[in-house]
Amino acid sequence: MIDARGLSKRFQDKKRGEIRAVDNVSFQCQPGKIYGLLGANGAGKTTTLRMLATILEPTDGTAIICGYDVVEQAEKVRANVGFLSTATALYRRLTAQEFVEYVGRLNGLDEPTLKKRIDDIFNRLDMNGFRDRRCDKLSTGMMQKTSIARTLVHDPPVMIFDEPTNGLDIMTAHTITAFIRECRNNGKTVIFSTHIMSEVEKLCDTIGIIQSGKLLVEGTLAQLRDKYSEHDLEEIFVKVVTPHYVAEENN
């Protein structure tokens, strides 16, 4: 599971001074559930997820993932996490199989296990037709499948998706959302960030709305509808975010 405890991240900007990208964010994600982090561009979603994936180190606070501390035991956390975003590109000069093998080896898999795991994943994702094709020759859909295979190769119990469907066509995006659902069904802890309301409505067991680096509200979709007396998630989002958004704009 994921247990974020007062996660904060501050950056220094020459023009704007100190920026609180993430400010004291705490939440929990349970195995077999999908936690959706919903926010506008620049709300702090990516920074939060990057801290969970140990790509960035929190300025304050921490998170415990599968019993490991993201600050103190970053490498062990990464071994238990699969991280997928549109920013995690493929090595273009490697073939799809070489790329997944590379990540598998870095995750400490021995060769027989790695081979079996890759065969399983490539069969499941129907990737055998392009396993020996270089990544720079793959279509967008093939690239996404290869990225998925990369996150799955070490069979991590926690999956982190940072706006995974951003900029993708409908069919490729559908592959990704189906994969996220499959992760949940396999008992994995899943967190994903997005600003697409329909994805959240379809997928998430728990929703957290983030703006200006602060987690403003969280709950199930039903709880949020009750609380804000709105059925449409977009309306709920606007109601929650608007006061903070206006304050931020004024600043």
Place this chain on the structure above:
Amino acid sequence: MSFRNVGIVYRKELTEAIRDRRTVISTILVPLLLFPVLSVGFGSLAVMLVGKAKEETPKVMLLGGADSPAVVDGLKKLDKIEIVPATPDWKDQIINKEVRAAVEIPAGFQTDVAQQKSETVKIYNYEGELKSEFATEKVDTYMKQYRDTVVKERLAAKNLPETVLNPFDVKQENVAPPEKVSGAALGGIIGYMVILLCMTGAMYPAMDLTAGEKERGTMETILSSPISRTHLVLGKFFLILTAALGTAALSVLSMGVSFSVLSHYTSQSAGGRAAAAGLLLHLGPKTVASVFLMALPIAVLFSAVLMTIALFAKTYKEAQSYLTPMTFVVIIPAIAAMLPGVELTSKLSLIPILGTSLLCKELVAGTYHWNLIALIFTSNCVYAAVALLIAIKMFQRESVLFRS
């Protein structure tokens, strides 16, 4: 420290490098082809041009000499010279290369010489122009031979031996072994080449593996895997080092082969290049290994420094603009070592590139100053270690990895 992960990163980077056209061109093809093209190509061209210049029968204009038939006849009989009659625009003709030289025989020259009066024969030429210099040389040689004949006749007339004018000879004789002579003359070039090529070999992969990775979006992919950043940077570093040493090794190999081929064809006509070939053939594996051993810490230093600088850049182009000026930082001390009179001292040994360059010169000449070798190797190892530590530190810094 787990070297397994370092090895995994290294193998992956090597696979990618071999498949990258730009890397293959900069680290394999350029060093292999550069020297054959530069030395054999340009060398052959130079030899061809010199040969062609020598084959031409230059026109030499005769100014005066009507009352000195013996001298004029002698000049006319010279091989491969065409004596042409004087015209008032002889200077312009030399400048326009219609005539290669002009020789001015003063009036009454032969009579004056017979009466033992001093005279001056002038040769007018186009300085620095090869064909003009060949013509001048031929006329000059003839006039000097004529003078020697006159001197001999005068001595004979007075029953004096030739030793009157030449009481003793002065001769220079080299006692230094040939490899030391070649080393002093050309040894600096070897060190310079190895150092410069280590730098150029490291440059492209240093940019590709850092700024290039950021630009392609794979940095985030690799940072989300459980490898430690120290292992990651070491794997990348070893690939850059391999490229640096590989480029230098291929270049020296290519240079050796090119020069030996060149010396085979031009042993007579191109003395300097033949000497260079001789030097390279003479170097032997021990000297080459010594030069490479001394270049190793320098290659480590370059690889780490270039990687650290390139890591700051967000894109490949930005990295290029940072690293290109570094070439001058390397060239200047390397060239300084080739200047005559700059010799290896303990103070100069501590200057990273200069010390190694000077030492390579000594090594090629077969001189082993063990105390300075130890000093240079140790100091370079310290510089290289510091540079590598900085590179590792930079890889931990989010402000560098995710600079926006």
